Amino acid sequence: MPQSLFADRLSDLIALTPDEIAVLTAMESQERPLRRGSLLVREKDSSSDLFILRQGMMISYVLLDDGSRQILRFVFPGDMAGISALVYRDSPETIVASTDCVVAAFDRATIATIISDHPRLAAVMLAAVQVERVAMTDRLASLGRTSAKARVAALLVELRDRMRRSDRTMTNSYTLGLTQEEIGDAIGLTAVHVNRMLRQLEEDGLIARHQGRITLLDEQALSAVGFYTNRFINLDLSWMPPPR
């Protein structure tokens, strides 16, 4: 059985016991390939499964009645997706494979079992959810209170930070893998204006672009322009219960 990417991710928060890792590994045993563009979960459809992404990238979004789309989250290997199935029978979001993917699905009842049998895992999962929640409040502030250029800058750095979590060799350059329309749908802009802002950031010497590859030439400046904070570092989980 392959190792658990979700366990790798949680290990960033706190060291796991072999027993705990075994439990998480079992969660990822049901792999399923997904073709690029195919829907994993459709908004308003009934679903009681949760997922761990093992390969590729997925996008979670909502569609408003006027047809506009808001991308809620980009899902990377090791991330959990579809957690809303824990509280809603009918999914509040759509999840689509943005590249060819491999996902592991498991029933939400598994979460109940883990919480009962492995309280420490429950605590780490709760912590992981908090990190994502704070990252989302940052995006809320970005959409509510910052300029188009700031939003693009913040997103570019955040995406690098997210990708780097599952690829520690990544430095200041990465393949975006998103269309400018998708970028716009994530940060509340049109594709046209995203294009203009990317060009400006390039002219400002903050980034470079070549065939879909982004290089962050001045991370400090980009973070400042975008009011960006990396929420995946400086964590403190010292309150966690000890291993069994």
Add this chain to the structure above:
Amino acid sequence: MPQSLFADRLSDLIALTPDEIAVLTAMESQERPLRRGSLLVREKDSSSDLFILRQGMMISYVLLDDGSRQILRFVFPGDMAGISALVYRDSPETIVASTDCVVAAFDRATIATIISDHPRLAAVMLAAVQVERVAMTDRLASLGRTSAKARVAALLVELRDRMRRSDRTMTNSYTLGLTQEEIGDAIGLTAVHVNRMLRQLEEDGLIARHQGRITLLDEQALSAVGFYTNRFINLDLSWMPPPR
């Protein structure tokens, strides 16, 4: 000891056992009054406490380096606040008392104990967090993809729905208790434009206003205008572990 408002809130999700209620009640035993305007938690300050609001209303927000403010959440009686202390030593958000308040504080280690000893409470708390998370994604879509009028409409209905959770007698009329600047800071608008939108909604016959009191004259229409969905209903927690 007073009954636990947090337990009341969680009871909306699933019936709690007397034992579980006792645990939550103990969590709220350390009451503290807060004067209107006083800070409970300051962004970047160290804090290892979490809070349950017992009376009043609090506001959680972030300040950007350019001085602009994004309100992240309005906190009502029975809500938990400051959960980010579970992962960050230095708070990512400020929490201020918007009216005179009474809060109950408890150390984050309490959460570890509860998770270990009462897995079902851990599960309900995880579920409650998910409901808040989805409500926040709705606000993200509101800021990213809807007009000023839509955002105001959505916020007015959401506030009513939130207040109604701890006051079941509330119907279509309530005291806002927010300045137009605060409304603007929550939905990414200026106070001036919030004022214009309120007037328009009034002219459209969707709301009425008298001395700080809002009446939702046509909830259906307001929800439609704001693309609003009540996320506190239609929950499904049938996967939860059984009581001990």
Add this chain to the structure above:
DNA sequence: CGGTAAATTGACCTGGGTCAATAAATGTGG
């Protein structure tokens, strides 16, 4: 009853949207 915060309104401005035309990149079947 002054004094301050909040609400309201008008005049004007601008960041980002809209529309449209090309160009470049990516795929696809043969």
Add this chain to the structure above:
DNA sequence: CCACATTTATTGACCCAGGTCAATTTACCG
């Protein structure tokens, strides 16, 4: 590997929703 089709990116011209600034008015408060 090639010709064609479909996305995607890019750029210019123009427009408007919402911001800014400023002046009153109204509400709240000691």
